[in-house]
Amino acid sequence: MKIAGKFINDVFRTVHNEFLLAMKDKGVMIFLFIVPLLYPLVYALIYNPELDRDVPVAVVDRSRSTKSRDLCRRIDASEAAMVAGYAADMEEAKRFMAEKKCYGIVLVDKDFDRNIGRGEPGQVTLYCDMSLLIRYKSLLMALTEATMDLGSDIRVEEVARLGADAPSIPATVGSAYFPLGNPEQGFATFLLPGIVILVVQQTMLLAICMMGGAGYERRRRNGGVDPLDTVGSGTVPRLFGKALVYLSLYILQLFYLIYFVPAIFSYPQMGNLWEEFLMCLPYMLGVVFMGLTLQLFSRERESVFLVIVFTSVPLLFLSGVLWPTFGMNGFLRFLGGCFPSTWAMQAFVRMNANGATLSDVSHEFYMLWLLVIMYFFMAFIGNKISAYRRHVKVRS
Amino acid sequence: MLGKILANSVKRELHKLSERYIYVFAMILIPISVLLLLTSLMEEGLPLHIPTAVVDLDNTVETRAIVRNLKSSPEVEITHKVSDYAEAVQLMKEGKIYGFFVIPYDFTRDAMSGKSVQVSYYTNSTFYIPGSLLYKSLKTTSTLTSAAVVSTYLINAGATERQVQALLQPVKLQTNQLSNPWTHYSVYVSNSFVPCALALMILLVTSFSICSEEKRGTSREWLAASRGSMLFALAGKLLPHTVIFSAVGLFIQAYMFGFLHYPLNCDLWIMILAMVIFVVANQAVAVFICGILPNLRWALSISCLYGMLSFSIGAFSFPLEQMYGGIAIFSYVIPSRYYFLIYADQALNGFPLYYSRFYFVALLAFLFLPFLVMKRLKKAQNNPVYVP
Numbered sequence: 001m002k003i004a005g006k007f008i009n010d011v012f013r014t015v016h017n018e019f020l021l022a023m024k025d026k027g028v029m030i031f032l033f034i035v036p037l038l039y040p041l042v043y044a045l046i047y048n049p050e051l052d053r054d055v056p057v058a059v060v061d062r063s064r065s066t067k068s069r070d071l072c073r074r075i076d077a078s079e080a081a082m083v084a085g086y087a088a089d090m091e092e093a094k095r096f097m098a099e100k101k102c103y104g105i106v107l108v109d110k111d112f113d114r115n116i117g118r119g120e121p122g123q124v125t126l127y128c129d130m131s132l133l134i135r136y137k138s139l140l141m142a143l144t145e146a147t148m149d150l151g152s153d154i155r156v157e158e159v160a161r162l163g164a165d166a167p168s169i170p171a172t173v174g175s176a177y178f179p180l181g182n183p184e185q186g187f188a189t190f191l192l193p194g195i196v197i198l199v200v201q202q203t204m205l206l207a208i209c210m211m212g213g214a215g216y217e218r219r220r221r222n223g224g225v226d227p228l229d230t231v232g233s234g235t236v237p238r239l240f241g242k243a244l245v246y247l248s249l250y251i252l253q254l255f256y257l258i259y260f261v262p263a264i265f266s267y268p269q270m271g272n273l274w275e276e277f278l279m280c281l282p283y284m285l286g287v288v289f290m291g292l293t294l295q296l297f298s299r300e301r302e303s304v305f306l307v308i309v310f311t312s313v314p315l316l317f318l319s320g321v322l323w324p325t326f327g328m329n330g331f332l333r334f335l336g337g338c339f340p341s342t343w344a345m346q347a348f349v350r351m352n353a354n355g356a357t358l359s360d361v362s363h364e365f366y367m368l369w370l371l372v373i374m375y376f377f378m379a380f381i382g383n384k385i386s387a388y389r390r391h392v393k394v395r396s
Numbered sequence: 397m398l399g400k401i402l403a404n405s406v407k408r409e410l411h412k413l414s415e416r417y418i419y420v421f422a423m424i425l426i427p428i429s430v431l432l433l434l435t436s437l438m439e440e441g442l443p444l445h446i447p448t449a450v451v452d453l454d455n456t457v458e459t460r461a462i463v464r465n466l467k468s469s470p471e472v473e474i475t476h477k478v479s480d481y482a483e484a485v486q487l488m489k490e491g492k493i494y495g496f497f498v499i500p501y502d503f504t505r506d507a508m509s510g511k512s513v514q515v516s517y518y519t520n521s522t523f524y525i526p527g528s529l530l531y532k533s534l535k536t537t538s539t540l541t542s543a544a545v546v547s548t549y550l551i552n553a554g555a556t557e558r559q560v561q562a563l564l565q566p567v568k569l570q571t572n573q574l575s576n577p578w579t580h581y582s583v584y585v586s587n588s589f590v591p592c593a594l595a596l597m598i599l600l601v602t603s604f605s606i607c608s609e610e611k612r613g614t615s616r617e618w619l620a621a622s623r624g625s626m627l628f629a630l631a632g633k634l635l636p637h638t639v640i641f642s643a644v645g646l647f648i649q650a651y652m653f654g655f656l657h658y659p660l661n662c663d664l665w666i667m668i669l670a671m672v673i674f675v676v677a678n679q680a681v682a683v684f685i686c687g688i689l690p691n692l693r694w695a696l697s698i699s700c701l702y703g704m705l706s707f708s709i710g711a712f713s714f715p716l717e718q719m720y721g722g723i724a725i726f727s728y729v730i731p732s733r734y735y736f737l738i739y740a741d742q743a744l745n746g747f748p749l750y751y752s753r754f755y756f757v758a759l760l761a762f763l764f765l766p767f768l769v770m771k772r773l774k775k776a777q778n779n780p781v782y783v784p
Contacts, residue, residue, distance in 0.1 A: 027693050027784070046708045049718040071567070098747040119562035124569050130576040131740035132715055133584050137528060140571060147567040154566035173507060173542035174514040177531065180488065181522035187714050190524040214784070268522075299418075301784060302611075305696040306422040306600050313593055313707065314433050323581070324494065324526045327443035332436065346491060353522035356489035363490075 010233035014241025017230045022211065022245065027301060031207040036253040040196050040261045043188075048265065050186030052138045056084030057104040058093040063122075065113030067150070071124065074146040075106065081142035103129040104139045116154055134187070181268060181353035189267050193352045194321035194345045196257040200280070201287045201341040202312050204246060205294065209304040212295025224394045235383050239376065243288045254280055262352065270355030271348075278358060279347050282368035286340035289375035296382045319345040343367045398628070405622040405632020412605070413636060422601050423637070427644050430593040431586070431651060438582035445473035446526045448534075449484045449496040452477065454503040462515075462541050466497060471533040488520050495519035495530040497537070507545045515541060525581070575659045575744050583658050587739050588712035590648055591671075592732040595678045596703030598641050602682035603699045605633065606773075607692035615777035626774040630766065634679050638672075641679075645671040653743070661746030670738045670756070677731040677762035687769025690776030691783055706732045734759045 022028050057075065061068050076083040084102045087093035093105040109115070109123035116122040126143050128136045182189045218226045230238070258276050262269050298304060317323055318336030325333055325346075336342040347364035350356040358365060413419045450466065452459050467474050476493060478484050484496040498516045506513045517534040521527035547560045555563075576583050609615040622628035649667055653660040660667070685702070686695045708714070709726050710733045716724050727733045734755040741752040766773075 025784070030697065042705065043708060046705075046719060046723055047714055049714075049720070052715055052718055055715075098741070098745075098751040116566055119558060121562070121565050121568040124567060126569065126571045128571060128573055129740075129745065130573050130579070130584065131736075131744055132711075132713065133579065133581070134713065135715060136573060136579070143569055143571070147569045151566040155563050158563060158566070173538070173545045174512065175535070175538035175542065176514055176516040177535065178516065178518045179521035179527065179531070180485075180518050181520050182524075182527070183521075185521050185524075185527075187524075190522055193522070302604065302608075302692050302696055303418050305700055306418055306597075306604060307426070309600065309700050309704065310426055310430065310593060310596055312704065313589060314430060317434060317437055321523065322525065323437055324443045324446070324523060326445070326447060327440060328437055332433070349522055350489060350491055354489050354520060356491075360486070360489040361491070 007234070007237050010230075010237035011241045011244070013230045013233055014238045015244050017228070018211075018242050018245045019249075021214075021228060022207070022249065025211065025214065027210050028207045031203045031210065032249055033253065035203050035206075036199050036250075036257060039199055040192065040257060041264075043195055044192050044261065044265045047186075047188035047191055050184060050188050051080075052132075052134045053079055054082040055080060055104065055135050055138045055142070056102040057081055057106050057126075057139060058085050058087045058096045058102040059083055060087050060090055060093050060105060060107045062110040063108045063112035067113045067116055067122065067154075068108040071108065071146060071150050072106075074149055075142055078142040078145055080138035097129060103132075103135045106143065119158070181270075183268075188265065189353075190321075192265065192267060193262065193349050194316065194319060196261050197283075197345045197348045198312060198316060198319070198341050199257060200250070200254060200284065201315075201339070201344075202308070204250065204284070204287045205291045206304055206308050208242075208246065208288065208291030209295050209298045209308060210301050212292075213298040213301040213304060215295075216299050217301060219390070224390055235380055235387070239289070239292060239379055239383070242292060243285060246288045246291075247284055250284060254284070258348065258352075268353045270353060271351035272357065275358040276348060276351055279351065279361065279365060279368075280344065282365065282372050283340050283344035286368055286371040286375055289372060289379045290340065292379040293375055293382050296386050315339055315341055318342055321345050321349055337367065338371075340368060340371050343371070401622050401625070401628050402632050402635075405628055406635055408618070408621045409605075409633045409636050419601065422597055422604075423640050424644055427590070427594045427597055428647065431590045431648050434586045434590060435582050435652070435656060438580075438585060441578050441580035441582065442471070442529060443526055444470050446471055446495070446530050446533075447475040447493045448472050448530065449476040449478050449487055449493045450474055451479070451481060451484050451496055451498040453480075453501045454499050456504040458504045458507075458545075459499045461544075462499060462537070465540060466534075466537050469533045469537065471529050472537075484518070488518075493520075494523060494526045495534065497534055508549065510549060513545075575661060575746070580658075582656075583744075585712075586652060587658065587743070588710065588732070588736045589707065590652075591645070591674065591735050591739075592703075592707050592710060592712070594641065594645055594648065595674070595706060595732045595735075596700075598637075598675060598678040599682045599685070599699040599703045600696060602634065602637060602679050603686050603695040604692070605637070606630075606683065606686045607690065607695045610690060610776060610780040611692045611782045613780055613782075615780045619774070619777050626770050626777070629777075630683060630773075634683070638676055638679060641675045642672050645675055658743075660743050662742035662749075666742050666749065667739070670735060670742075670759070673756065673759045674731055674735040677734075677759045680762045680765045681731065683773070684765035684769055687766070687773040687776075690773065691781075693783070702730075706730045709733075710736060712736055728758075731759060731762055 059072050061072065072083055075081050085096060087096060096102045097105065105127040107125040107127065112122040124147055126139060128139050130136055179185050215226050218228060258280065259273055318332060319342045343364040347361035350361055450463050452463060463474065466472050476487055478487065481498060487493045496518050500514065503513055515538050517538060519527040519530045543564050547564060550560045550563065573579055609618045619629050622632055646668060649671060652658045682699055685698050689695050689698060709723065710730050711727055716727055737755045738752050741747045
C-alpha cells in the first residue's frame with residue numbers, strides 16, 4: 001500500500017514538475033504547438049494543386065497532314081499536356097527544351113498520314129525530359145490517350161472504307177481503371193497523410209530532447225545537480241509521469257493533424273476517427289519513450305536541431321509510403337522498423353485512404369506496442385545508468 | 397598581415413571544431429549517411445515485383461492465359477489468387493497487395509460471341525510510386541488482352557492478318573526518356589534530395605557555430621582573434637567549414653556520378669564548380685539569418701524551416717509552375733533550387749552551359765547577403781545576449 005502510494009505520489013510530482021518546465025520553455029512550446037499547427041498547412045498548400053496539368057510540349061510535325069494536325073489538337077486538348085509551339089526540326093525543338101519552353105518533344109513521322117492510309121501503323125515519338133518524373137507521367141498519359149483516341153477514330157474510318165467486306169467489329173474488350181484511396185491520383189493526397197503522422201514523431205522528439213538538453217545544461221551549471229528536478233522519485237514513475245505530460249500536451253494537436261488537416265484539404269477520410277486515435281496511442285507512447293532515451297545523449301538545448309531535424313527525410317523514405325517496403329533490402333527494412341513513425345504511417349495511410357479498420361492494421365498495431373515496450377526498457381536502463389554516473393560524480 | 401589575421405581566426409575555428417563530436421556528425425556523417433541511405437534504398441531503380449492479386453471469375457483457358465501474361469511483366473508479382481472482389485479489397489486494406497485485376501464471369505464466352513466485355517483493374521494509389529507503376533503494367537496487359545481477343549475474333553470472321561494489324565493499332569507511340577531511359581528513381585531523387593540535405597546541414601551548422609559564440613559568451617574573443625574585423629572573423633570561421641562541406645559535396649558527386657554511374661552529360665568541372673558555389677551560397681544564407689536574428693534558438697529555427705521547406709519549394713518532385721504563385725516565388729531564394737536546375741540542365745540533359753548562366757549568377761548573388769547584415773552581426777557579437 002505504501003509502495004503504491006509513493007508510486008502515485010511520484011507520478012504526480014513528476015507530472016507537475018515536467019508540465020511547468022515544458023510550459024515555461026519557449027523552444028519546447030514552439031515544437032509542441034506552433035510547428036505541428038503550421039507545418040502541415042504549409043506542406044498542404046505547396047502540394048495542393050495536386051496534379052501536373054498542361055505540361056508544355058513542342059511538336060515537330062514532319063507529316064504536315066490533316067491526321068497529324070488532328071493528333072496535335074488532341075494533345076493540346078488533353079488535361080495533362082499542351083502544345084507550346086511548333087518547331088521546324090529537332091534542333092529547334094531541342095533549343096526550346098534548353099530554354100525551358102517545353103519539357104517534351106513530339107515527333108510525328110514523315111510517313112504518318114501515308115502509312116495510316118495504307119493500313120499500316122503511323123509512328124509518333126515522344127522525347128521526354130526526365131528531371132521531374134511527374135512531368136514524364138503527365139506527358140505519357142496525354143500522348144497515350146491522344147494516340148489511342150485518334151486510333152479508334154481511324155479504326156471506324158477504316159471499317160467504313162472496307163465496306164461490306166469488312167467483318168463486323170466486335171465491341172472491343174473494354175477496360176476500367178479504379179485508383180483506390182486516391183481517386184484523383186493527386187500528389188498532396190498521397191503525401192500529406194504520411195506527413196501529418198511523421199510530424200508527430202519529429203516534433204515530440206525535438207521537444208523532449210530539448211528538455212533533456214536544458215536539464216543537462218542546468219546540471220552542468222550547478223555541479224551535477226538539476227535544481228529544477230524532482231527529488232527522490234523512482235525511475236519508473238518518472239518515466240510514466242513524463243509520458244503522461246507529453247501525451248496530454250499533444251492530444252489536441254493529434255486531433256488537429258489526423259482529423260482537421262485532411263478535412264480542410266478534403267483528402268479521403270475513410271477511417272474511423274476513434275480507431276485512428278487508438279492506433280496513435282502506442283505510436284505516441286513509443287515516440288515519448290524513444291525521446292526519453294535519446295534525451296540522455298542531449299548535451300545542449302540547441303544541438304537537437306543538428307541531429308534530429310534531418311531525419312525527417314530518410315524516415316519519409318523508410319516508412320514505405322513513398323518507396324514500397326518490399327523493394328528495400330533487409331537492413332533498411334529493419335532500420336525503418338525501429339522507428340514508430342514507419343508503422344504508424346503505414347497504418348494511418350491505409351486507415352485514412354483505404355478505410356482499413358484497426359484489425360486490418362493489427363500487424364502495425366502490435367509492432368507499435370512492441371516498440372513501446374522496447375523503448376520503455378531502453379529509457380529505463382538509460383536513466384538508471386546516467387543516474388548512477390551522476391551519483392558517482394556528485395559524490396566525488 | 398591580413399593573411400596572419402585570417403590564419404589566426406582559422407586556427408581558432410579548427411580548435412572549436414575539433415572540440416565537439418557533434419560537428420563530425422553534422423558535417424560529415426549525416427550528409428553521407430543520407431546519401432548512402434537514399435541510393436541504396438532505390439538501388440533497383442524501380443520497385444519491381446509489386447504484390448498483386450488476380451480475381452479470375454471466369455477461369456477458362458483464355459483467362460488463364462491473361463493471368464500468365466500479367467505474371468510475365470517485371471513489375472507484377474501475383475501473390476494472391478482470390479475468388480471475389482471483397483477479398484481483394486480486404487487484402488489491400490491489410491497492405492498485402494498494391495492492386496488487383498478483375499476478369500468478369502463469362503468473359504471468354506461473351507468475348508467470342510462478339511458481346512461487349514470489360515476487364516477492370518484497381519490500384520492502391522495512396523502509395524504513389526507502386527500505384528503508378530502497377531497502373532502502367534496492368535493497362536498494358538488489358539490492352540494486349542483486348543488486342544488478342546479482337547484479333548482472334550476478326551480472324552475467325554475472315555479478316556486478313558494485315559487488316560487486323562491496321563485495325564488494332566493505327567497509331568503507334570514510342571517514348572524516349574532522355575538521359576534516364578531506365579526511369580531510375582534514384583537518379584531522379586538522389587540528385588536533388590541529397591544536395592538539399594547537405595544544404596540543410598550547412599545552414600544548421602553555420603547558424604549553430606556563429607550563434608554558439610553568443611550563447612557561450614565567446615563572441616568578443618572571436619572578434620578579437622581577427623582584430624575586430626567582422627569580415628575576417630566570418631571568413632576565418634567559415635573557411636574551414638567551406639572546405640569540409642565542399643569535400644563532402646564532392647564526395648557525394650563522386651559517389652553518384654563516378655561509383656554509381658548516374659548520368660553525367662557535361663564536363664565534370666561544371667558540376668564541381670556548381671557544388672562549391674552552392675556550399676558557399678548556403679553559408680551566406682545562414683550568415684544572413686544569423687545577422688537578422690542573432691539568437692541561437694531563432695537562427696536555428698529559421699534555418700531549419702528554410703532548409704526543410706527547400707525540399708518542397710525547391711520543386712524537385714512537384715513542378716514549380718503548378719504551385720500557387722505566392723509559394724512558388726520563394727523558390728527564387730533557395731540555393732538548392734539553382735543547384736538542381738544546373739544539375740538538370742548540365743549533368744542530366746547536357747545542354748550548353750549558356751542556358752544555365754543565370755543559375756550560376758543567382759547562386760553567386762547569394763554571396764552578397766552577408767554584407768547586408770555585417771554591421772548588425774558585429775553589434776550582436778559585441779553585446780552577446782543569450783535567450784534560451
